Each structure stands twice: as C-alpha cells, then as structure tokens.
Amino acid sequence: MHNPRHPHVLPVRDGVSPSCVVLPTHGQGSMLDFLAERLPAVPRDEWCQRMEAGDVIDERGQAVLPVRPFEGGLRLYYYRSLSAEPTLPFSETVVYQDEHLVVADKPHFMPVTPSGRYLHNTLLVRLKRRLGLPELSPLHRIDRDTAGLVMLSVHQATRGAYQALFRDRQIIKRYEAVAPWRAELVFPRDHRSRVEESPQFFRMQEAPGEPNSHTHMQVLETDGDWARYLLSPVTGKRHQLRVHMAALGLPLRNDAFYPVVNDPPDGDYSRPLQLLARSLEFVDPVTGEHRVFASRQSLRLP
Numbered sequence: 001m002h003n004p005r006h007p008h009v010l011p012v013r014d015g016v017s018p019s020c021v022v023l024p025t026h027g028q029g030s031m032l033d034f035l036a037e038r039l040p041a042v043p044r045d046e047w048c049q050r051m052e053a054g055d056v057i058d059e060r061g062q063a064v065l066p067v068r069p070f071e072g073g074l075r076l077y078y079y080r081s082l083s084a085e086p087t088l089p090f091s092e093t094v095v096y097q098d099e100h101l102v103v104a105d106k107p108h109f110m111p112v113t114p115s116g117r118y119l120h121n122t123l124l125v126r127l128k129r130r131l132g133l134p135e136l137s138p139l140h141r142i143d144r145d146t147a148g149l150v151m152l153s154v155h156q157a158t159r160g161a162y163q164a165l166f167r168d169r170q171i172i173k174r175y176e177a178v179a180p181w182r183a184e185l186v187f188p189r190d191h192r193s194r195v196e197e198s199p200q201f202f203r204m205q206e207a208p209g210e211p212n213s214h215t216h217m218q219v220l221e222t223d224g225d226w227a228r229y230l231l232s233p234v235t236g237k238r239h240q241l242r243v244h245m246a247a248l249g250l251p252l253r254n255d256a257f258y259p260v261v262n263d264p265p266d267g268d269y270s271r272p273l274q275l276l277a278r279s280l281e282f283v284d285p286v287t288g289e290h291r292v293f294a295s296r297q298s299l300r301l302p
Helices: 031-038 044-052 123-131 156-167 240-247
Strands: 019-022 056-058 075-078 093-097 101-106 147-153 172-180 189-197 204-207 213-223 226-233 275-283 290-294
Touching: 031 044, 031 075, 044 056, 093 123, 093 290, 101 123, 123 147, 147 156, 147 290, 172 240, 189 240, 204 240, 213 240, 226 240
Parallel strands: 147 275
Antiparallel strands: 019 075, 056 075, 093 101, 101 147, 172 226, 172 275, 189 204, 189 213, 213 226, 275 290
C-alpha cells in the first residue's frame, strides 16, 4: 500500500491506493523481468503496458520503464487492477463520521479491504471514493461473510491512538449470531481455547495448548431448535467466534467454513452467514468522549 514517507508516489485513483513491492537486495535482469516473475498473476505484456503508461513508479517518484535495470532494495508502486470483479447487489451505510473517524455498517459478502477477486467492491475502496478520503484506513477487520460495524481512521496523525484501543483491548465489541440451541449447555459462559491455523490455510482450528482466545457468550432468545446469541470477543483471533461456536456443537447458521467447508456457488447471496458485528463501545482517545455505535442491521431466528 501507499507509503506516506514517500508522498510523491502514485496518488489514490478512483478510491484505490497504490500497492507496493520491494525489490530484494540482489537480482539481475530488468525491472520488467522482476515484476513478471514476482507477480505472475499480471501477464508480462500487461506489466509492459502499465510501465510504458507511467503506472509503475519508484519511491523517488520516477517512472519505471520496462528496460530499466534491476535495482536492489527499491520500492516500486503500482495500481492493482482486475479484469473482472463480482458485482455486489448491496451497499454500505455510514453510521458516523467526524474529522478522525468513520464508522460504517457493512453488508454481508462485502470484503473490508482489497483481496482476491475484489477491489472496487470492497468497503475501503467504496468509502474512499464516496467520501473523498484518500488516507482512510480500517482500524480492524471483520470477515467478508460477516455483516456489521467497521471503524476506520481518517488521518494518519491520529490513527495510532485509535489502533491502541484494539491493541490494548480498550474497546468493547459485541456480535450477534444465530446458531442451534442446546439446552444442556449453560449460558452465560466464557469459552477459552488455543486457536491456530489449520492445514487448510483459510480455516482456523482449536488445538491443545495454552489458550490464546477468549469469548464471552450469552443467549438473547430461543425459538425451537435455534437461538440468538450475544458474543463478546475478548481477543481477536481470525474466525474466533465461528470456531468457538462450532467447537461447542453450535455452528453458526449458514457458515460455509465450519464445521465443514460448503461454499455456495458464485453469485449466490441467498444464505448469508448469521453473524453481525452489532456494536462498538469505547472512550475516544482523542476527544475523551464515551462512544457507543450500533449497527442498523438485525438477525432474526429462522
């Protein structure tokens, strides 16, 4: 992403910040050779076209032409692009905005940041374009499949103070989820376990060892075989809530990853994961105000 220490590199374009790749200390050939080998998802002839169009810039602000010799340790900036990107039939809502923060209410299926097949239809790029805020940056992430609140920093100058809220666990995050109801399980309860990456890189799993994850769980209501739960993560491991609930035999409704992988077909938005980032509560480190933000979305029992 854009490195603020080099303000003369490529600017934000249509909400998309430039990506950055650092050349290794040693190498040979041309800059085109390096990019074609390092980032093969972009065909060599397309790299050549981008470079000749001035869309690849070094950290000194100089255009990088295809024939330029390899230069070890140099940062190169370029715009990521996709030949085809899924169109999402949903939009985000801005819950709050001031000179320091944006709080957005994200729909299911929308990634927070560019990755994989998504670039322009991500929350970050959409908000940069919509609000005209080139320095906007998410302070935390929620899964593409999860709906609800995401807090973003407007300026780098105050970003560190808000990042510390998450790092130091000074922010209360509450989620709602719909999952099976098991009368033999006692709630409220605290679930602690060790969560690690599984052999399938996109999934997590519980493993023996010292716990590194902690979730407080409550039941909000029940209806037959289903219940609506309030989940408050104390830690922030990837897929933590989904893994913890599945470990209790309570996999979230429409979860495509846990307990087994069952991805829906491309373009099928009929079964959203029943997990909602409901609220964020904290003392603002810049203004000193007590803040509580709530999603305008809701989950219903089947």
